[in-house]
Amino acid sequence: MNPANRNYLYFAVFASGMTTLAVELTAGRLLGNIFGTSNLVWASIIGLILIYLAAGYFLGGWWADRSPQLWTMYLIMAWGAFLIGLVPLVANPVLRSAANAFDNLQIGILLGAFTGVLVLFSLPVTLLGTVSPFAIRLAIRTPEEAGRVSGRVYAISTLGSFVGTFLPVLVLIPTIGTTMTFIVFSIFLMLVALIGLWLSQGWKMAIRWAWMPIVILLLVIFGMGRGVKATQGQIFETESQYNYIQVLEEDGYRYLRLNEGQGVHSTYHPAELNYYGPWKQFLVAPFFNQPAVTTDNVQSIAIVGLAGGTTARQATEVYGPIPIDGFEIDDRIIEVGEKFFGMNQPNLDALAQDGRWGLEHSSRKYDLIALDAYRPPYIPWHLATREYFQIVHDRLTEEGAIAINVGRAPEDRRLVDALVVTLKAVFPSVYVMDVPETFNSIIYATKQPTTEEYLFTNLFEVTENPDVHPLLIEAMKITALNLKPVSESGTIFTDDLAPIEWITNNMVLRFMLFGDMEILQ
Numbered sequence: 001m002n003p004a005n006r007n008y009l010y011f012a013v014f015a016s017g018m019t020t021l022a023v024e025l026t027a028g029r030l031l032g033n034i035f036g037t038s039n040l041v042w043a044s045i046i047g048l049i050l051i052y053l054a055a056g057y058f059l060g061g062w063w064a065d066r067s068p069q070l071w072t073m074y075l076i077m078a079w080g081a082f083l084i085g086l087v088p089l090v091a092n093p094v095l096r097s098a099a100n101a102f103d104n105l106q107i108g109i110l111l112g113a114f115t116g117v118l119v120l121f122s123l124p125v126t127l128l129g130t131v132s133p134f135a136i137r138l139a140i141r142t143p144e145e146a147g148r149v150s151g152r153v154y155a156i157s158t159l160g161s162f163v164g165t166f167l168p169v170l171v172l173i174p175t176i177g178t179t180m181t182f183i184v185f186s187i188f189l190m191l192v193a194l195i196g197l198w199l200s201q202g203w204k205m206a207i208r209w210a211w212m213p214i215v216i217l218l219l220v221i222f223g224m225g226r227g228v229k230a231t232q233g234q235i236f237e238t239e240s241q242y243n244y245i246q247v248l249e250e251d252g253y254r255y256l257r258l259n260e261g262q263g264v265h266s267t268y269h270p271a272e273l274n275y276y277g278p279w280k281q282f283l284v285a286p287f288f289n290q291p292a293v294t295t296d297n298v299q300s301i302a303i304v305g306l307a308g309g310t311t312a313r314q315a316t317e318v319y320g321p322i323p324i325d326g327f328e329i330d331d332r333i334i335e336v337g338e339k340f341f342g343m344n345q346p347n348l349d350a351l352a353q354d355g356r357w358g359l360e361h362s363s364r365k366y367d368l369i370a371l372d373a374y375r376p377p378y379i380p381w382h383l384a385t386r387e388y389f390q391i392v393h394d395r396l397t398e399e400g401a402i403a404i405n406v407g408r409a410p411e412d413r414r415l416v417d418a419l420v421v422t423l424k425a426v427f428p429s430v431y432v433m434d435v436p437e438t439f440n441s442i443i444y445a446t447k448q449p450t451t452e453e454y455l456f457t458n459l460f461e462v463t464e465n466p467d468v469h470p471l472l473i474e475a476m477k478i479t480a481l482n483l484k485p486v487s488e489s490g491t492i493f494t495d496d497l498a499p500i501e502w503i504t505n506n507m508v509l510r511f512m513l514f515g516d517m518e519i520l521q
Contacts, residue, residue: 004199005070005199005200006139008195008196008199009070009135009138009139009196010135010139010152010153010156011192012073012074012077012131012135012192012193012196013131013132013135013153013156013157013160014156014157014159014160015160015188015189015192016077016080016128016131016132016157016160016189016192017132017156017157017158017159017160017161017164018160018161018163018164018167018185019081019084019128019160019164019185019188019189020053020125020128020129020160020161020164021160021161021162021164021165022164022165022167022168022181022185023049023084023087023121023124023125023128023182023185024045024046024049024125025164025165025168025169026168026173026178026181026182026185027045027049027087027121028041028042028045029168029173029178029181029239029244030087030088030091030117030178030179030182031045031117031118032244032259032260033178033229033239033244033259033260035260038378038504038505039501039505040505044118045118048118048121048122049121049125052121052122052125052126052129053125053126053128053129054129055126055129056125056126056127056128056129056130056131057129057130057132057133059126059129059130060076060129060130060131060132060133060134061133061137063076063130063134064130064133064134064136064137064138065137068137068138069138069200070138070196070199070200070201071196071197071200071201071205072134073130073131073134073135073138073196074193074194074196074197074200075193075197075209076127076130076131076134077127077128077131077189077192077193077196078189078190078193078194078197078209078212079127080123080124080125080127080128080131080189081124081185081186081187081188081189081190081192081193081212082186082190082212082215082216083123083124083127084124084182084185084186084189085182085183085186085187085190085216085219086216086219087120087121087124087182088178088179088182088183089179089219089220089223090120091117091120092179094116094117131157132153132154132157135153136149136150136153139152139153164185168181168185169241170241172184173239173240173241174239174240174241174332177239178239180220183216183220186213186216187213187216187217190212190213190216191213193209194206194209194210194212194213197209229246231246231248232248233248233249233250234246234247234248235247235248235249235254235340236336236340238332238336240330240331240332240333241330242329242330242332243258243259243330243332243333244258244259245257245258245330245332245333245336246258247336247340252269252270252271253267253268253269253272253275254267254268254269254340254341255267256307256308256333256336256337256340256341258333263375263407264277265307265308265375266307266308266309266310266337266341267279267308267310268308268310268313268340268341268342270342273313273314273317273471274471274474275310276437277310277435277438277440278372278405278435278438278440278442279310279311279314279372280311280314280471280472280474280475281403281405281433281435281442281475281478281479282303282311282315282368282370282372282403282405282442283311283314283315283318283319283368283471283472283475284403284442284444284455284472284475284476284479285368285370285401285402285403285444285446286298286367286368286399286400286401287454287455287458287459287462287476288401288429288431288444288446288450288452288454288455288458289399289401289446289448289450289454289458290448290450290454291454291457291458291461292457292458292461293454293458293461294461294462294465294468295318295319295320295467295468295469295472297367297399298319298322298367298368299322299323299367300322300323300324300325300364300365300366300367300368300397301315301319301322301323301324301325301366301367301368301369301370302324302325302326302327302359302362302364302366302368302369302370302395303315303324303325303326303327303369303370303372304327304355304358304359304369304370304371304372304373304383305327305328305355305370305371305372305373305374306326306327306328306333306334306337306343306350306372307328307333307337307372308333308336308337308340308341308343309326309337309341309342309343309345309348309350310341311370311372312324312326312343312345312348313341313342313343313345314471315368315370316345316347316348317469317471318469318471318472321345321346321347322347323347323349323364324345324347324348324349325349325351325358325362325364325366326348326349326350326351327351327353327354327355327358327359328350328351328352328353329352329353329354329355330352331352334350334352337350338350355371355373355380355383356382356383356388356391359391359392359395360391360395362395364395365395365396365397365400366395366396366397366400367396367397367399367400367401368400368401368402368403369392369395369396369400369401369402369403370402370403370404370405371383371392371402371403371404371405372404372405374404374405374406374407375407378504379406379415379500379504381493381498381500381501382495384419384422384493384498384500385422385493385494385495385498386422386425386426386492386493386494386495387494387495388495389402389422389423389425389426389427389445390426392426393426393427393447396447397447398447398448399447399448400446400447401444401445401446401447402423402427402444402445402446403442403443403444404419404423404442404443404444404445405440405441405442406419406440406441406442406443407439407440407441408439408440408441409439409507410439412503412506412507413441413487414490414503415500415503415504416432416441416443416487417487417489417490418490418491418492418493418500418503419443419493420432420443420486420487420490421487421488421489421490421491421492422490422491422492422493423443423445425492426445427445427446427447428446428447428448428449428450429445429446429448429449429450429451430443430444430445430486431443431444431445431452431455431483431486432444432483432484432485432486433478433479433482433483433484434482434484435478435482436478436482441484442479452483455476455479455480456480458476459473459476459477459480462476
C-alpha cells in the first residue's frame with residue numbers, strides 16, 4: 001500500500017467513526033421526537049447500537065481475512081453510508097403513524113414502530129462496525145507493528161467519534177433538522193468511500209457506484225416536504241439541540257408540546273388568562289406566610305422552566321409589572337414563546353440558562369421561585385436534590401416561598417413524597433396540594449416556619465380586597481380545598497444519590513406493560 005492510500009485509509013477510519021457516533025445521537029433525536037428522551041429510550045438505542053457494532057467488528061475481522069483489499073472495505077463503507085441515508089426516509093412515515101398512535105395511547109402500534117425503527121439501524125451500523133478491523137488488517141505490514149497500527153486505528157476512529165458526538169447535536173440538528181442530518185452524514189461518507197474506490201481501483205470503479213448519492217438526493221428531493229408530525233391543529237414545529245418543539249391551536253387556544261407530546265408545557269389565549277391547569281397555582285406560595293400577606297409583598301419572581309411563559313403572564317397580571325427572571329435552557333423555546341405565546345412582557349427577563357446554574361449565579365433575591373421543570377419521566381435530578389433546594393433557599397428573601405409542579409400517578413405518590421422529604425431537609429414548612437382533574441401536584445415550601453391556617457386567613461383577607469385579581473383568589477381557593485397530608489418519610493435526594501429514575505422508570509414500564517394510561521397523562 002502506497003503512502004497516499006495509507007493516509008487516506010486513516011482518514012476514512014476517522015470519517016467512519018464520526019458518522020457512527022453521529023448516527024447514534026441522531027437516532028436518539030429521530031426516536032425522541034415521537035417516543036421521548038427518557039433514559040429507557042436512550043438505553044434501548046445505545047444498547048442495540050453497541051450490539052450492531054459488536055456484530056460489525058466480528059464480521060469485519062472475518063471479511064478482511066477473506067478479502068484483504070482496499071476496494072472491499074470502501075465498498076462496504078459505501079453501502080453502510082447509503083443505508084444510513086435510507087433510514088430516515090423509511091422511518092419517517094412509520095414515525096408519523098406512531099405519533100398519532102401516541103396521541104391516542106395505542107401501545108401495540110407504539111412498540112411495533114419503536115422496534116421497527118431500531119431494526120432499521122442494524123444493517124448500516126453493522127457495516128460501519130466492519131471498518132476498523134478491516135483497516136487494521138490492511139494497514140499492518142509486519143507482525144511487529146500490529147499493536148502500533150491497531151492503537152493508531154482505534155485512536156483515529158475515536159477522534160472521529162468525538163467530532164461526531166458534538167457536530168449533529170450542536171450544529172446540524174438545530175439548523176437543518178434530524179432527517180437532513182442523516183442525509184448529510186450519509187452523503188459525506190459515501191463520497192469518502194467513492195474517493196477511496198477511485199484511489200484504490202481507478203475512476204471506473206468509483207463511477208460504477210456513483211449512483212448511490214444520486215439516489216439518496218433524488219429521494220430527498222421527491223420524498224421530503226412533510227414535517228416530523230402532522231398532528232391535528234399543528235401550526236408550527238421545529239427542532240433545537242434539546243427538544244422537538246410543537247405548537248398546536250384549537251378554538252383560539254395555543255398549546256406548547258415537546259418531544260413525544262404527552263403533556264402541555266404552556267397555554268395561551270389572547271383574551272383569556274385562566275387555563276385551568278397547574279400554572280396559576282404557583283402564585284399561591286407567598287400566601288402560606290404569616291398574615292396579612294398582600295400582592296405588594298411579592299416584588300420579584302424567578303421561574304425555573306419558563307417554557308412559553310404562561311406562569312409569567314399570569315404573575316404579571318396578578319402582581320403587576322414586577323421583575324421576573326425566567327430560566328429556560330432551550331433558547332429555541334424562548335423564541336417560540338415570544339412568537340406564539342405572547343411572551344413579551346417588559347418585566348420578564350427570559351434567560352437561556354440551566355435552572356440550577358442560572359439561579360445560583362443570579363444577583364437577585366426572590367419572593368417567589370416557581371419550579372416547573374418536572375414531568376415524568378423527565379425529572380432533571382440536579383434540580384431535585386437537597387443541595388439544589390439549598391440554592392433555592394439562599395436565593396429567597398426572608399419571607400420567600402417556593403412552588404414546585406410535579407407529575408404523579410393516581411396510586412403512586414412516591415415521587416411527590418420523596419421531594420417533600422427532600423425539601424423538609426432544607427425548609428421548615430412544606431405543603432402539598434393536588435391540582436383537580438389532573439395528575440399534577442404542587443409542593444409549597446416557605447423559608448419561615450408557617451402553618452396551613454396562615455393560608456386560610458390570607459384567603460379571607462384577599463377575598464375581601466376588591467383590588468386583588470380574581471385569578472389569584474380562585475387559585476388560593478383551589479389550593480385550600482385540595483391540600484393533602486404531607487409525607488413524613490421517604491428518600492432524600494442528594495447530589496451524590498438521587499434515584500429518581502427508579503421511580504419514573506417504574507411509572508413508564510407500568511404504562512407500557514399494563515396499559516395504565518392514566519399514569520403518563
